[in-house]
Amino acid sequence: MTCHGVVSHPVNLSHTFYGIMFDAGSTGTRIHIYTFIQKDPVELPVLDNEMYHAVKPGLSAYKDKPEEGGNTIRALLKVAKKTVPEDEWKQTPVVLKATAGLRLLPKEKANALLDEVREVFDESPFFVPNNSVSIMNGTNEGVLAWVTVNFLTGHLYAKTRKTVGILDLGGGSTQITFLPKSKATAVIHLFRLDKYICIMLQDTQDFYKSDTLFNCHPRWGQCNNWFTLSGLDWKVFTSSCLPKKFREDWTFGGITYKVSGIPDGYAGYKLCYYEVMRVVKGIVHQPFEVKGSSIFYAFSYYFDRAVESGLIDGSRGGMVEVRDFKKRAKEVCNKMTKYRPISPFLCMDMTYITCLLKEGFGFKDNTMLQVRQEQVTGHKGRGQAPRR
Template identity: 80%
Template sequence: SSFFLHLGDFWLQFVLLEVSHPVNLSHTFYGIMFDAGSTGTRIHIYTFIQKDPVELPVLDNEMYHAVKPGLSAYKDKPEEGGNTIRALLKVAKKTVPEVEWKQTPVVLKATAGLRLLPEEKANALLDEVREVFDESPFFVPNNSVSIMNGTNEGVLAWVTVNFLTGHLYAKTRKTVGILDLGGGSTQITFLPKSKKTVFTAPASYIANINMFNHTLQLYTHSYLGNGLVAARLATLGALGADGLDWKVFTSSCLPKKFREDWTFGGITYKVSGIPDGYAGYKLCYYEVMRVVKGIVHQPFEVKGSSIFYAFSYYFDRAVEPGQIQNHHSEMCNKMTKYRPISPFLCMDMTYITCLLKEGFGFKDNTMLQLAKKVNNVETSWALGATFDHFNNLNIH
């Protein structure tokens, strides 16, 4: 009987070994990515499971938290900007198990809000963030705090969406394009099917990215100053203007009786409708055209059947109260009705239409996939950037 028991023990251990063997290969790791945008700072805390050492990891969970305004609003008070990062790191401490803190990388990438600031102001903010990171218990990699270039912003958003939609696992050429509309800049990225798209694009619009030991050529560009909020200023003629203390910037895209002070990136502008002039869709479209026409390049194959995911402000504006049902020309011709939602609604919707049609060259009947989240994860470049950190994608 004792012999049987030992055998039994041995068998039991053998079974446990067999069961635990594959589990040992699978390990959980975490990544913390800060997205310092022009209108807010967001923290993404990702939990990954690496099931197979040669395959892509699986994203198990994302914890997401956001604060407003963005870092650029603290351009004259960098310490206060640093405090917003400190507060968000508390969320990370609650989410990541303490034993993992030392090996969990914390990274902050700033986008158009800081790109639009004078260099010394942007650097003061970044230095402040570095200090906050250094006193945190997390792993701070080299170049942990930086301003991301626009190319990477588009490419990494493309990586995020194609990872979440399962296209990266398939190693296929069947991927989806992305359209990202931020406050300060807008990005377009897709994998061209046609050589002509690559040949007819400006050279700087083609980026190479390493995936699965081969190089993908992506069409990508970021238009600084063409984000939704910066485009409002450009439409008003206020982007980069002087004499802000006494100038009032007017537009027929705003309700006639509208007048207020409006702040972006820590600068205040006096903005108003045209009280004794005209307002409405046609005039507004004409004003907005100047911000788009001749600035935005039309890629050769956008008129084709590619699927594009549109997110950030594209999504936010499309789902605001009552907008899905109404054609946006009505929002311009009945501005007072929509003013409680936002006095900028007509301008924003006209800009988005103009950017997609006159800018990128999408047809009226193009169906864009509007998505704030895919599989319950935020669609932004942050996940792609975390990936890049773990699996050097070597974007160039």
């Protein structure tokens, strides 16, 4: 009997799969198509790549025409069909999470939009899980952002408990999320998730005062427009944060407002900062962690306004000290005529960011922030940091 040796070759057990996530924000709808690779069944998959595409305006702009809102989702699903191999369509889950834009709509209008999206998903070739279309609350928004950033930066893989914090400034809410170092922080002041993650968030409606309206601009996005009531007209608001001769109609939450500068008054950084401080000061708890050496990533409108004002390069992001936002806010506010073609709200936006970081959260002037986009770029092993 003759025996023949058998040469064994390692079997390639790696598996590639996909996931489709819609982020229905206040100012736009974004699709993220993720590619994951699982090299071994007993190991966690790693993020290999992401396809990102966005459209404006956001779903909330179609509150009276939900069918048109559904068409924006159909258009984005075409991007998914081109990205995901056809033989993977039935196994690829598609999910939409809406944030403050829909949270702030009347319930019946928000539900009509969600129902329309469900119909669009059901007619698509992708896998539609239960509860695939929903409105995400601000708490989950902050927690998931924290998990995402720490996954992409590799901190969730590390054996140590060292992580980074996140600062998110969106269209209708703002979150600061971090790993607490102080027991007082974890127990007393903030939301706690298994004693590991703390999140501090503030929705716009919580910032309402009798003589000051703190609202979200539907075009520029962040929760940073505060206007003093002018006379007895409860729909006209003025602010020293706007150019003196500026006046514009804008709609938010189904109500149209007239906003303007103060034609016969003064404008500039000092007056604007005072207006913002009346809204921010004392309302937000200042956690111990921001005063230490914790690393924070800032994205969304922190990034957009830093780029718009020339603080960082839009293609790469960058490191920014809190005092840099302050310095640039002064320049913008005291030279509004120069920056007005870019955005008449830039002074207001930059001053709000400065005041929120300093007076609200309690960051020091020399605190260094990693200002990045939210879009992910993949590489071997795991994803990179947020890029937006």
